Amino acid sequence: MPTGVAAPLLAVRDLSLSFATAGGALPITRNVGFSIAPGERVGLVGESGCGKTVTGLSLLRLLPAHNAQVRGEIVFDGVDLLKLSPRRMRAVRGRDIAMIFQEPMNALDPVFTVGDQISEAYRVHFPVSRAEGRDRAIEALREVGIPAPERRCDEYPHQLSGGMRQRVMIAMALICKPKLLIADEPTTALDVTVQAQITDLLRSLSERTGTALIFITHDLGVVAETCTRMITMYAGEVVEDAPVDDVLTRPRHPYTSGLLRSLPGLSARRGVLSSIPGRVPSPNAMPAGCRFRARCAHAAAGCEREQAMIEVDAGHAARCWRATELALRGAVN
Amino acid sequence: MTHSAPADPSEIIAVRDLRILFPTRDGHDTVKAVDGMDFEVRTGETFGIIGESGSGKTTLGRALVSLLKPTEGQILHQGVDPAALGAKAFRKHRRDYQIVFQDPNAALNPRMTIIDSVIEPLEIVGEGDATSRRRRGIAALERVGLSPEAADRYPHQLSGGQKQRVNIARVLTLRPKVIVCDEVVAALDVSIRGDVLNLFADLQREFGLTYVFITHDISVVSHISDRIAVTYLGKLMELGPAEDVIEHPLHPYTRALLSAEPIPLPSHLRVDRRIILEGEIPSPVAPPSGCRFRTRCPSVQERCAAEVPAWREVRPGHRVACHFATAEGPPPDQRQSEKTTVMGGPTCV
Numbered sequence: 165m166p167t168g169v170a171a172p173l174l175a176v177r178d179l180s181l182s183f184a185t186a187g188g189a190l191p192i193t194r195n196v197g198f199s200i201a202p203g204e205r206v207g208l209v210g211e212s213g214c215g216k217t218v219t220g221l222s223l224l225r226l227l228p229a230h231n232a233q234v235r236g237e238i239v240f241d242g243v244d245l246l247k248l249s250p251r252r253m254r255a256v257r258g259r260d261i262a263m264i265f266q267e268p269m270n271a272l273d274p275v276f277t278v279g280d281q282i283s284e285a286y287r288v289h290f291p292v293s294r295a296e297g298r299d300r301a302i303e304a305l306r307e308v309g310i311p312a313p314e315r316r317c318d319e320y321p322h323q324l325s326g327g328m329r330q331r332v333m334i335a336m337a338l339i340c341k342p343k344l345l346i347a348d349e350p351t352t353a354l355d356v357t358v359q360a361q362i363t364d365l366l367r368s369l370s371e372r373t374g375t376a377l378i379f380i381t382h383d384l385g386v387v388a389e390t391c392t393r394m395i396t397m398y399a400g401e402v403v404e405d406a407p408v409d410d411v412l413t414r415p416r417h418p419y420t421s422g423l424l425r426s427l428p429g430l431s432a433r434r435g436v437l438s439s440i441p442g443r444v445p446s447p448n449a450m451p452a453g454c455r456f457r458a459r460c461a462h463a464a465a466g467c468e469r470e471q472a473m474i475e476v477d478a479g480h481a482a483r484c485w486r487a488t489e490l491a492l493r494g495a496v497n
Numbered sequence: 498m499t500h501s502a503p504a505d506p507s508e509i510i511a512v513r514d515l516r517i518l519f520p521t522r523d524g525h526d527t528v529k530a531v532d533g534m535d536f537e538v539r540t541g542e543t544f545g546i547i548g549e550s551g552s553g554k555t556t557l558g559r560a561l562v563s564l565l566k567p568t569e570g571q572i573l574h575q576g577v578d579p580a581a582l583g584a585k586a587f588r589k590h591r592r593d594y595q596i597v598f599q600d601p602n603a604a605l606n607p608r609m610t611i612i613d614s615v616i617e618p619l620e621i622v623g624e625g626d627a628t629s630r631r632r633r634g635i636a637a638l639e640r641v642g643l644s645p646e647a648a649d650r651y652p653h654q655l656s657g658g659q660k661q662r663v664n665i666a667r668v669l670t671l672r673p674k675v676i677v678c679d680e681v682v683a684a685l686d687v688s689i690r691g692d693v694l695n696l697f698a699d700l701q702r703e704f705g706l707t708y709v710f711i712t713h714d715i716s717v718v719s720h721i722s723d724r725i726a727v728t729y730l731g732k733l734m735e736l737g738p739a740e741d742v743i744e745h746p747l748h749p750y751t752r753a754l755l756s757a758e759p760i761p762l763p764s765h766l767r768v769d770r771r772i773i774l775e776g777e778i779p780s781p782v783a784p785p786s787g788c789r790f791r792t793r794c795p796s797v798q799e800r801c802a803a804e805v806p807a808w809r810e811v812r813p814g815h816r817v818a819c820h821f822a823t824a825e826g827p828p829p830d831q832r833q834s835e836k837t838t839v840m841g842g843p844t845c846v
Binding site: 212325326358360363364383384386387388389408410412422427428435436438495496 | 719774778
């Protein structure tokens with residue numbers, strides 16, 4: 165729930181996803197809602213299995229149509245993407261909304277040069293010659309800081325290092341100047357010094373071009389250094405949505421607080437680390453009411469009721485009815 | 498502050514001029530995975546090894562428990578060279594030096610029940626009978642926080658954190674002296690990492706274990722270690738007491754590594770001290786001459802290409818391989834000296 169006056173670039177409302185299985189529909193996410201302002205950088209965080217990646221994929225309608233049932237609204241630039249024909253959706257993908265993934269080696273085709281693959285991303289949407297496509301690809305490689313782009317353009321993915329491949333993916337994603345980039349764990353497979361290069365690149369490109377960013381990650385440090393807002397997901401629901409500095413200082417949902425407190429601090433040697441007991445409930449055995457309550461130290465009578473997102477502060481909402489009364493610890497003591 | 502005594506009798510592992518080379522697939526070259534390392538692990542300590550991929554830390558970890566043989570140099574276990582032992586003596590010896598791997602799934606046979614995996618080491622060394630082995634297996638599972646009901650399950654019925662506990666229980670049955678932990682929490686969600694790290698700390702106190710903790714995660718290594726070694730491209734860059742390495746790094750690489758760690762602090766508490774290294778780790782087939790870090794070092798000078806830096810003790814118990822490091826810290830950053838002169842590692846509030 166951002167406060168800005170500008171119309172949001174993306175407004176997701178009541179997005180629920182389920183997969184058809186032999187045993188019936190398996191609900192994965194429920195009533196996911198958030199919005200992204202133009203140029204905003206939002207971190208989407210949570211443990212594995214909380215629904216971050218499928219949410220990212222469903223925004224681009226990349227989930228298999230035969231068994232994924234998506235309900236709700238994904239309003240992008242005033243248009244509900246869920247209502248678009250497959251052909252019109254293809255025109256949005258890569259052009260207005262682009263996506264990059266965790267493992268760049270799997271996302272690149274080993275038998276084509278990186279120049280071919282980048283220019284293809286452009287030529288799908290714009291009628292330009294091969295030669296111009298190549299020029300655009302070289303320009304895009306230069307933008308993402310690849311040295312000697314004229315030469316790199318003719319190389320194959322296996323000739324590049326992991327960090328270079330992720331730069332190629334970013335070049336490909338940004339070549340059409342999309343309004344929104346969805347980055348799904350783009351630095352998880354990279355070393356920390358290379359991760360720092362890539363997050364810096366994403367932030368500066370977003371600042372320069374005005375591309376909004378949804379950064380899906382489990383690393384709260386990466387969010388702190390890259391994003392302006394953080395959305396926490398748990399068990400298929402959004403549980404907190406707030407400006408990064410606010411939520412790090414004073415989280416309002418016990419789950420977000422638990423995540424922050426589980427991180428070993430750099431100089432907090434030898435103390436006992438905290439953790440969140442238990443595990444995420446499985447999708448076919450979701451408890452009623454607050455889905456976190458079985459693991460929550462602050463659970464009380466009333467938590468078994470349905471929880472709505474409550475706005476506790478300007479632009480800061482949490483799915484916890486005790487959000488206003490609890491004083492939860494953040495990253496700062 | 499730790500002091501550096503020469504030839505400490507309490508050294509449980511001593512690594513001397515260690516080199517481990519692998520031929521490349523075409524046979525024309527060698528990968529210098531570990532290329533001259535010298536250090537010792539003290540009894541009862543947690544020795545942290547930190548490095549990026551390709552730094553040789555996993556190869557080193559395997560060599561420490563005799564899963565790989567040194568190409569040159571020696572690894573001594575309490576003065577004994579396991580590579581020189583006969584087959585029978587070696588088998589008896591190696592139970593004291595165990596390893597836990599990164600991927601909890603790959604380390605467990607999917608077709609064996611949990612208890613069968615846990616007691617397999619006891620069967621191999623031929624200890625006890627079936628009943629006593631099962632009893633010890635269950636006791637080990639309980640010690641790592643798993644209920645006896647887990648014993649007859651299969652790996653796919655457990656979560657990642659539970660599986661890693663099984664792997665810990667399995668090495669505990671042998672009552673080892675040393676456990677090498679190779680990225681043991683990397684595959685786990687942050688919410689349960691703390692639990693597993695706490696378990697390691699408890700077991701160390703209870704059994705007097707020595708740990709070699711290999712990780713790329715600086716916050717994990719700084720939390721758990723007594724001393725920290727920093728590896729880069731097959732060599733040690735720096736080694737010292739954990740707090741000293743984190744708060745007063747001596748090597749430009751360590752400084753950059755610490756500054757690259759993303760810290761979840763609100764912006765007003767974060768210092769702009771990021772040193773972004775250029776490029777990536779070079780190939781271990783043809784490492785740079787002189788200092789291996791020079792191709793990415795923001796403080797590089799001519800001498801760095803010509804001469805391999807000596808492995809020097811610059812602060813008490815704190816060694817570094819850099820020509821220009823002093824007791825005050827690493828040499829200044831030439832590229833952006835006006836921006837990144839903040840000394841030491843990141844601070845935590």
